[in-house]
Amino acid sequence: MAGQSFVAIIVGSRSDLEVVQKAADTLTALGVQNELRVISAHRAPDLLESYIAGALSRGAKVFICAAGLAAHLPGVVASKTTNPVIGLPMPGNLAGGLDALLSIVQMPKGVPVATVGVGQAENAALLAAQMLGLSDPAIAKAVVDHRAAARRQIEDDPTNQA
Amino acid sequence: MAGQSFVAIIVGSRSDLEVVQKAADTLTALGVQNELRVISAHRAPDLLESYIAGALSRGAKVFICAAGLAAHLPGVVASKTTNPVIGLPMPGNLAGGLDALLSIVQMPKGVPVATVGVGQAENAALLAAQMLGLSDPAIAKAVVDHRAAARRQIEDDPTNQA
């Protein structure tokens, strides 16, 4: 994938892989190159660091980082790059995922993480595509089309034909 | 400002203007064109809609939307554009701003808002600059320099010389 722009998706635990796979699928459907890795910020910090460096050199533009509990993965990645990092909190645990949400979104001054809703893997992918679409018209068009399709689904809802 | 890329900053209430001004100042310091407006999504929805359309036609690439309480402004803007929208929850009210945070970050499938921490206006600006930096090397360099300056401040902290 060297030289080509792509989105690097990292999930902190294999148990969250199924949810996060939807981010990869959405990106692929939008025509955005992407790759997915399972790397814990806490249990494999050196692997994470070397992966980030390698991904950046191979053309990673945006990172999507998914984690639960005391979810440090997005913030740790954000501390290693100034490219945009999207944080995806995983549901479960305290108050349905409030612990993961607060651990991701409440980043201190200087190191932002672009946080999406708890478990909203598709939105993480859309946000990454929106960022890339700022300079890639094909991706921008794919996002516009995706939004239009969602709108048509509502317009065609049988309840609304009553 | 027609034709030139810029970040459009909208704040829902004049009472939050002072906090949000820091986002504008940070963008300016990073060399990012920006403009700031006070428009309530609830009290002036038509003005908001016309401002969004106009800003997009004039070159707005990223929106920063700051609001408190049931903070709908970022989501409403996100429903009107597929450009990236950054949500900035204002502190105060319930549990120190939990109402604004949840109202902004928990966006449903299809319409993401890139949320930063409660009251973190500077991070909203940095995130916008990171997005624009994906295709603008001068902005990318400004973000890298900003991070390096923050690092040097820590290295030079007198406590760390002990």
Place this chain on the structure above:
Amino acid sequence: MAGQSFVAIIVGSRSDLEVVQKAADTLTALGVQNELRVISAHRAPDLLESYIAGALSRGAKVFICAAGLAAHLPGVVASKTTNPVIGLPMPGNLAGGLDALLSIVQMPKGVPVATVGVGQAENAALLAAQMLGLSDPAIAKAVVDHRAAARRQIEDDPTNQA
């Protein structure tokens, strides 16, 4: 339905339709005309706006808006009309629906939403009927009868005959 007073019920997502149908059923049982639509404030804002305008011209007096997560639907509708808007937060997600509740009830100064309990679709309908009953004696009587029936159910509870 043109010219006749009715309650317009809008639900933001098809997945919440079953719960919200109870609001429509309750209104019908109380003799209140109503119609139900599935329209997302975020994914179909223009459709929502045209529906609101049309419903008002056809005689919509009160709106019931049901949504979950960052539930902007009631507030967005309230920004487009000065008729009463009832907000119905959907359960699930953070802390059992706290995100939807705060996103609906914490409306800022100038644009109220009359919020009922999380998932309390029947109460949303009763509240709409109470509002219409202020000037429609038949509806007012239906609400009084409904309350009396609930009271008799308690009086007749077998536990209370012990």
Place this chain on the structure above:
Amino acid sequence: MAGQSFVAIIVGSRSDLEVVQKAADTLTALGVQNELRVISAHRAPDLLESYIAGALSRGAKVFICAAGLAAHLPGVVASKTTNPVIGLPMPGNLAGGLDALLSIVQMPKGVPVATVGVGQAENAALLAAQMLGLSDPAIAKAVVDHRAAARRQIEDDPTNQA
């Protein structure tokens, strides 16, 4: 005031009187007759009951009930009338007023309370006026004018002239 429609405002504690006075002032400004009483649901339940009965016989159409902590006042009033009851949670105490909010909004099936945001006394008044405006064109017009004035204030904001 006998025979004339009015809004009855009840506040559970003298300490909250200043906040609630804004509801009365807003109603008066909108041309809505109103009266304000300080009656605790817990410390003076009989006085409350007799006040409700008397107010209804004198023409009370809508009740606004403001209370903090375990705020039972709105629910108790709602159990004694099928006219609309608006609940206004008072700030302070746990998590900035979460206790009052939940005690008011989470009413069980059959007895709704139309809840507005914590401390939003003006919104309580506006909501009452919206209800009365359904059958009183003068009040309806006053609410429309109030909304328009808020919109103009935003349009005229000096920040937006930049």
Place this chain on the structure above:
Amino acid sequence: MAGQSFVAIIVGSRSDLEVVQKAADTLTALGVQNELRVISAHRAPDLLESYIAGALSRGAKVFICAAGLAAHLPGVVASKTTNPVIGLPMPGNLAGGLDALLSIVQMPKGVPVATVGVGQAENAALLAAQMLGLSDPAIAKAVVDHRAAARRQIEDDPTNQA
């Protein structure tokens, strides 16, 4: 039951009857007279009031009131008597029952409710027995014996014999 001391147990909704029955069973096991009624404070306020008055005249010494959501039942009973009222919050709904807990325990100055843990029906019964045991040695002894039995169960736990 006239003339004899007893504990009056009231539950706000039939759906909570199974949990609350454990309070009645525990009281009976401790030799404390008790009776159980299903009365909603909101849907049948007059029945509740007449029940309280009747129960007091027949010898009710302590009330146990169980309710969920915006749980006003214990507070309403406490406003009608100066005998001790025990509040038993029902689980479910927001954050596992936080709404019921706050609605019961956060009573304002002057009207206390003795609140036990969410869903802890047996503890409500034990607390009532402790109160009556202050002047009834047989009940006091039954409570002491109950505590001793719980202690022996721990002493005899097979894990502790390892």
Place this chain on the structure above:
Amino acid sequence: MAGQSFVAIIVGSRSDLEVVQKAADTLTALGVQNELRVISAHRAPDLLESYIAGALSRGAKVFICAAGLAAHLPGVVASKTTNPVIGLPMPGNLAGGLDALLSIVQMPKGVPVATVGVGQAENAALLAAQMLGLSDPAIAKAVVDHRAAARRQIEDDPTNQA
């Protein structure tokens, strides 16, 4: 004070003494003997245990235990006696005292603590008096008089004379 019934008030920290003094003053005003001690359950467990034993032998009937943070004092006292223990959570810290409230009220099966609202020292005293009033007519009358005085204060409120 040997041989005479009294209420033993224990506060876990000197810093909360001022709030808790109101419980003692209220008891005295109601004609209930009481004594107040500052004993931390965590820093002086043996002193606490010997105080409890001594107080019981001297005639302590009810304990009022006030504590903040991880407030174990009421539960620890409740584990050492089967007399009623009233828990008084102190405000401050997380969410305005939610930590103290949950640490006190959520007692497990078998060992209840009668919890009052956060910081409601007067209510703790009233509840103790209500318990003692079950068998002491003078105290029962004092509680009734106290309630009546609160009611008269509302009846005489100048706002209600309007």
Place this chain on the structure above:
Amino acid sequence: MAGQSFVAIIVGSRSDLEVVQKAADTLTALGVQNELRVISAHRAPDLLESYIAGALSRGAKVFICAAGLAAHLPGVVASKTTNPVIGLPMPGNLAGGLDALLSIVQMPKGVPVATVGVGQAENAALLAAQMLGLSDPAIAKAVVDHRAAARRQIEDDPTNQA
């Protein structure tokens, strides 16, 4: 086990035994002597006190205390020894275990409890082993090996071979 260093694990309720057994298993796997008891701080305070004293005299170095609800067990043990006490909050109840977490971690000045995440029994064991490893090289090495094994599991994850 007399004379030999070990970790004493106490769980407050038999219903939590299965979760806590993982702490014992992890300690055993790390070569750390341990024993497990089921003792409620509230229902058997004297047994708890005598167990702590006995365990200390037999060589207990670290205590792991697991409890739910108003979880006083860790704090009570910490008040009886100055050896390190690890608190393990049990999930369930309010907000997924927030009550247990706050009851354990928010210990006041002077008596710390080393708290791990809700339900994280393995982490409680690892933390105990880390403490003992400060002076026992074999245990220190076992902890290092355990971390390395977790890291290798991530390196070998099939997703990462893509």
Place this chain on the structure above:
Amino acid sequence: MAGQSFVAIIVGSRSDLEVVQKAADTLTALGVQNELRVISAHRAPDLLESYIAGALSRGAKVFICAAGLAAHLPGVVASKTTNPVIGLPMPGNLAGGLDALLSIVQMPKGVPVATVGVGQAENAALLAAQMLGLSDPAIAKAVVDHRAAARRQIEDDPTNQA
């Protein structure tokens, strides 16, 4: 300080230095060598990593890490060493520091952080001393003496002499 055992205290932000200084002072008072640094995990990750490595080589046995907001510092340090890491959440922000608390304590399986209460700097120091006291009798004695002094302060409280 090379070769000598010590506690390394790291605080993530200069603004929290005053609170954390109390941990250093307490350790010094207990006769425990310590050093204090201001290093942000997010703004200076490489400096943090090199500091950890250097501190370990110079004899750091235990780390105390203080941070607020999305407080990753303790977890990041814990991912770099298997020595015990004590997490100290800073107050402020959401719900009085709930964001920092959850970000620190909810560490996933395999990498524990020994968390103390929000803002309890002295307890962090005591916990570190308890760990070192397991193999250093002088420190163990200092901790015992510290506890005894706290107990005597309670015994000598003037309120308790009444």
